Amino acid sequence: MTIPSHILLPILSLLFFSKITWSVSSDDFLRCFSHSHGTSNIIFTPKNSSYSSILLARIDNLRFASPSTPKPVLIVTPLDESQIQTVIYCAKKTNIQIRIRDGGHDFEGQSYRATERFLLLDLINFRSVKINTKNKVAWIGAGLTLGELYYKISQKSSTLGFPAGLWSTVGVSGFLGGGGYGMMKRKFGLAADNTLDARFIDVNGRILNRKSMGEDLFWAIRGGGISSYGIVTLWKIKLVPVPKLVTIFGVVRTLEQNGSELFQEWQTISPNFESRDLDVRVVVDTIQSNSSPRTDKKTVRFIFQSLFLGRINKLLPIMQKSFPQLGLTRRDCTELSWIQSAPFFSNFSINTPPEILLNRSAIPRFPYKGKSSFVDHPISSKGLKGVWNRMLQLPTQVVLIQYTPFGGIMNEFSESSLPFPHRPGVLYMINIGITIDNNVKQRLRWIDELFRYYGPFVTKNPRTSYVNYLDLDLGTGNSSYEEASAWGKMYFKDNFDRLIKVKTAVDPDNFFRHEQSIPALFI
Ligand SMILES: Cc1cc2nc3c(=O)[nH]c(=O)nc-3n(C[C@H](O)[C@H](O)[C@H](O)COP(=O)(O)OP(=O)(O)OC[C@H]3O[C@@H](n4cnc5c(N)ncnc54)[C@H](O)[C@@H]3O)c2cc1C
Structure with missing residues (x-):
């Protein structure tokens, strides 16, 4: 069958121009980024041989690892905060969306897929841990997994722990950003209840901490759907006492x-x-x-x-x-010791050595x-x-x-x-x-x-x-308060209104968004 030219031409030009727009847009981004950081080995385009392995490494739900899942135009694995600031600046300037990924366990894949052109900001290099056993606090990188965190704590103390989740490969940031429960919640509450401070980069590239961001935003990032507001790079957490056995x-x-x-x-x-x-x-x-x-x-x-x-x-x-x-x-x-108990709740058999907690690919997906x-x-x-x-x-x-x-x-x-x-x-x-x-x-x-x-x-x-x-079946509408409340109130009840106010104040143009993020609305 021959397709008439009056139909074929528009289709071809659409494909052609969408490809041009795509590549111009990511080329623009690369040019913009290189002004501040030179040519960089932290950016991976689809042509790069590591692109697919980095993308796949932290896709927990393999439902979204199919060829039809939209892929990022770029993957960026920043090494420091200044590179994140530049990513935000250049992404805004060149009109590319950002998806932020820590452990990649989002049920709906919202940290690595999007319905619009996007880059993937993967925080894999943000894994520092500074533990102060005397004050029972720790500053932890936003790209850590829970297993890595537990293991690092156990290296410093056998009587301190953190009340976080069961699965070792879950990322601390997505986890804390939704509240985060684990097997010690009845004694210590959620992980977010035990979070004291954070370093956060907003849509204007400003680096904020609890004091400079204010209590409303600090409240919102501890359970209110974190990626709606900006990017956390570090968390300060309170460690809790655990018995020797x-x-x-x-x-x-x-x-x-x-x-x-x-x-x-x-x-x-x-x-x-x-x-x-x-x-x-x-x-x-x-x-x-x-x-x-x-x-x-x-x-x-x-x-x-x-x-x-x-x-x-x-x-x-x-x-x-x-x-x-x-x-x-x-x-x-x-x-057993608290750290020896952790693999059991991550579906490993009893007596599996705690080192398994450091292995990000030990759990089948x-x-x-x-x-x-x-x-x-x-x-x-x-x-x-x-x-x-x-x-x-x-x-x-x-x-x-x-x-x-x-x-x-x-x-x-x-x-x-x-x-x-x-x-x-x-x-x-x-x-x-x-x-x-x-x-x-x-x-x-x-x-x-x-x-x-x-x-x-x-x-x-x-x-x-x-x-x-996260469950997109609950609804994704967000053009009005009524529409967004259909799903927003299910997650947050009346807290949804305060979250909308925080979002509208910190990101009024809704730059940080995904299919079920908190909308920017004047209510
Ligand atoms: C197998 C499995 C076991 C689980 N076990 C538990 C459990 O025991 N307890 C519990 O409470 N929950 C549990 N969860 C749910 C889990 O807490 C959430 O899926 C959480 O969002 C995953 O975080 P992540 O960093 O791994 O995911 P990601 O997919 O990387 O991120 C999730 C969301 O957080 C955003 N985000 C990540 N990092 C940042 C950052 N630094 N700044 C801003 N936004 C960021 C992402 O953009 C995305 O929107 C489990 C999930 C799975 C799949």
């Missing part, structure tokens, strides 16, 4: 072993443990089991996973008193979709049964639901103390994750349906979700 356990029960009944009890027991040293979460998936009465032999597995900041002798009576149904025994428990909800009333056994039945519709090991208990000190923070509003009264958080394979549509429909099924059982008015489990 902690105890961990992972107790497994299936549906046939009363797993669902135990889970039902867990819903109110775990957020209300008197001891804040104790955190018991539940990971639920499906497996094959000979004891399953089903013809396909599938069952639901419940893993009760715990960190206790103390020794076994102290833990057993607490569990016996508060959660005897679980039947925890000494044999289920392992005593796969394509997935995730969603989250918060629960403030226990779900009935009938309601739970509906969840397990839905899980059993899928092949085993395709879906994983993590249930994270709150309570303890989390109840003592007001909803507005930080942008993260999920505080008093929250029993636990639900995080559904599904592996996406060739059945993309079917899998996405499944998770969407489960999310809707959960609707009557979770927080309402608004229904809430965790911004660190």
